[in-house]
Amino acid sequence: MKPEEIERMRDEALAAFAAAGDLDALQEAKVAHTGGTSPLALANREIGALPPQAKAAAGKLVGQARGAVNKALATRQAELEADRDARVLVEEAVDVTLPYDRVPAGARHPLTTFMERVADVFVSMGYEIAEGPEVEAEWFNFDALNFTPDHPARQMQDTFFVQGPKGTEGDESGVVLRTHTSPVQARAMLDREPPVYIVCPGRVYRTDELDATHTPVFHQIELLAIDEGLTMADLKGTLDHMVQALFGAEMKTRLRPNYFPFTEPSAEMDMLCYVCKGESVGNPDRPCRTCSSEGWIELGGCGMVNPRVLVACGVDPEKYSGFAFGFGIERMLMFRHNVEDMRDIVEGDVRFTRPFGMEI
């Protein structure tokens, strides 16, 4: 066993490893130079057959050569793996900014689906959906609802006038963009014989600037019930049913005195805060962002239909009574989904609507 031969075997192995350009080639070189039939393995096996005095030197010689070969193999293996990893990072990189070619399924706006969900609560109770025009006669929007001619709500600063206002020179009949859905109450009473049970979801307009809490175009849902013997208790029960259907069985409402020209008595309706259920009140350890620890959330206005409105709309107030309420959909959507800026609802950016899902 000549040292030059062992060294040649070693050098051939080192050269083969250095020449291997990728991990497959290195694997072949590894089998050829370190495998069971490689020259160094065969040399190693021959040691056993040597005379005892030659064994130690031969063992050292072959052992050193194999050690050098294994070390070179490991080094080259690490180099080639690092090369491969670097290449994979580049070749298999995904450019997440590339436009994608799939067209996502469309979905209706959360305002629309929420408004329908509210309306459905009443449809399932037998109410009918009623509609009215958004460009409305001043008479329906105000006069029929017992707004006196000098009522502040008629003023230019609240109302978009299309024609008029009524009484301005040469213009007897004002036309407005409706400021609430209540004119549909008047239309419904004039169109139908009592009993009347209607809900009216729809768009309304006021001369507000668009900001985090206002929009000049927004949505309301109106309810009107006219029948014999209806009382405030029916109104309260209807409101409770609505909030329970929308927010859960443990929900309830409360009424606070208020004034509207078209209802008497009138009330502001609040619902129990559906997040803290009132437990944040007077409890600094459990503050509630949704209701500002008030325990209640203001929904909108309601009341018993003013007999003057019944008369103006051809309903006999001796025989019939009724209740009505109306509230803003945007506000409701905002606290139901923690929307902080009303502009997000208006602007139509799909990044806002997408988390609401694909409900159609």
Ligand code: PHE
């Ligand atoms: N129309 C009223 C508003 O827009 C709300 C309301 C509706 C009040 C029905 C009482 C009855 O503020």
